[in-house]
Amino acid sequence: MLDRDVGLDIAARLFWERGYEGTSTADLTKAMGINPPTLYSTFGSKEELYRQALDFSIAHENSRRMEILQSRLPIDEALRLYLYDIADGDTQPGKPRGCMVSTAVLQHAEENASVARITAALREASMQTLKARFDRAVENGELPAQTDTDTLARFYGAIIQGMSAQACDGACNVRLKRLIDIALTAWPGKRQTSSGNSDEDT
Amino acid sequence: MLDRDVGLDIAARLFWERGYEGTSTADLTKAMGINPPTLYSTFGSKEELYRQALDFSIAHENSRRMEILQSRLPIDEALRLYLYDIADGDTQPGKPRGCMVSTAVLQHAEENASVARITAALREASMQTLKARFDRAVENGELPAQTDTDTLARFYGAIIQGMSAQACDGACNVRLKRLIDIALTAWPGKRQTSSGNSDEDT
DNA sequence: ATATTTTAATAGGGGTCACTATTTTAATGA
């Protein structure tokens, strides 16, 4: 049989492109070049495979952007690069458009409620990571003490989800980054330019 | 047979809750209390029914928020109320969470590509409506002349899509509106408060 | 080389998918 990680990579791409409900086990076994019993002995079930494919994909897609977020860069600069990296991830040539997690399994059949909980939990965890970074910025004095870090994290979470949706609809990389630039003008205490290509800080 | 609009309302709710791929024709006929041949003679096909259910739902959900957007209110105030109305629509008691259009059919099986194009076109049209309103605001002098209205529309489009995703994941009404308040601080020329509950203008 | 274990492939089970041909019921016409 094929290497386990190779199989997970193939599965992740299929799920990423077609979603959980839009991907059949026949699609998966055919793409992996294996027979159905091998899929079930190796990965357990379709839902288990999805779970593992999500973990696999996150482990590979999130490492760089996590380093950026947790680096010693000023928080606003780290956030910009973090969001840019996500925009790049949404528009990688040769890979499905959008994010595998951000806009996955939002509407679903009742029988797939447990699968929807998986992706919802991953989205929540992602926003909690952002909030934790913002909390640290408050402690550092990089953000005002009274900042509502939870809402701020959910705001940028919404931007991430919106970018994924628009990437699925065909939006290109630079279009997403222009959108990020506007989102960053909502940063607490930031002085505004008029809009669009704002490259000056403060 | 039942009234056509009653049927469309039932179908819209099912598609809204479960998505296109997560809703079966058996679900639809059972919920409408009709037999399969009646569904096909009345609506044509599952895809045609989805199309009609989308139109029906949009006609009922969008009328108020369109009036708000096209009213003689100052553009920033109109936008706030417009977004608030969408947040209300995402969290109506007794209705499915999120928006039926904003986050629909993003990932899908190949065989449903034509359905994905329908919702993508509706999302694009929605953002073009926003852009047209912003363009008018530029002409009125309510927005700076050099405003990138296209990106600004896609930015608030992303907010709308993010709100829908978070509503699907369980976010409540006030949480979405806090998020909107932050998004509105990204308005061109707006002076910032620190974050969160910003109620003062200019 | 033969027996045993492990791996892979075939074949199929029970169910549901979107969709219809056919039959039955109900309403209308003379």
Place this chain on the structure above:
DNA sequence: TCATTAAAATAGTGACCCCTATTAAAATAT
């Protein structure tokens, strides 16, 4: 009242769903 039209229900189409029991092939061990 009986023939004709229109509506609705049944029953079933082939295809696909997720998953597995069974068989065939390959690898290992004796």
